Amino acid sequence: MSGQPASPSLVCETFSESDVEGAHALSLQFGWPHTREDWRFAAATGRGFVVRESGTVIGTALCWPWGERGATLGLVVVAANQQGRGIGRMLMERLLDALGPRMTVLHATQAGQPLYEKLGFRKVGLLHQYQGTGFAAPFVEPPPGERLRPLEAGDTPRLIELATRASGLDRSALLPPLLDMSQGVALVKGDTVVGFALLRPFGRGHAIGPVPVVADDGLDRQRAQALIANRLAANAGAFTRLDTPDEQGLGPWLESVGLARVDTVVKMARNGEPARDPATLQYAIVTQALG
Incomplete structure (x- = not known):
């Protein structure tokens, strides 16, 4: 090159x-x-x-x-x-x-996709952008035996672990500065954090993400909805955005609470794909640039 x-x-x-x-x-x-x-x-x-x-x-x-x-x-x-x-x-x-x-990920518009393909990127998924102000903020009950609580200083290593496993990208450098600018909530089972969600200033208002959750017992969708609903309630009436991978199937629920899908982009990767842990799923990314 x-x-x-x-x-x-x-x-x-x-x-x-x-x-x-x-x-x-x-x-x-x-x-x-x-x-x-x-x-x-x-x-x-x-x-x-x-x-x-x-x-x-x-x-x-x-x-x-x-x-x-x-x-x-x-x-x-x-x-x-x-x-x-x-x-x-x-x-x-x-x-x-x-x-x-390095294995490299990007999110491409339709106009940009042909150039990226020429440079060795290939399509590996889709990402949907949802946003709005007139959403309802429903309470979603966490799975039995689990509860929501504010993030604590000692949670950081576990949050990095979950975010890394869910995205397939090393999040050790990203999470600390992201936590400094975010309002976060953790979902805990006993003393173990099994998911979390961050709400931070971004763009026209605020964004929710990342949202990684443990999925090894099949309760991932309920966990994700409980976390996201909590962060929506914390930002009720204000502009909120969330970017969610297509494979998680969260779109119908997001639309039911009043967030509109406004865009879809193509997730592309070069030199392989992210080595994600199938037992930890990512329901919302940080941003389209940061992954």
């Missing part, structure tokens, strides 16, 4: 904090909900590249290595009036060169 600028007038450099303002302005052109704070969090937890022309940001792409073997990739955007110059491909090649042989 060359990863060379598509034109001598273009400058491609490492993405830095100083690029957040330009990247945010670029993403607004496409109606993305990301705030400046969302961009700052993404940049602080990952790395990437920016393309400028005459000092103006016209393209970005970021990636997040999770441990030595896995990564996610996202926030790939090129100004509408600059498309067709090879900028998107150049940015992707830069990222893939930096990531090397």
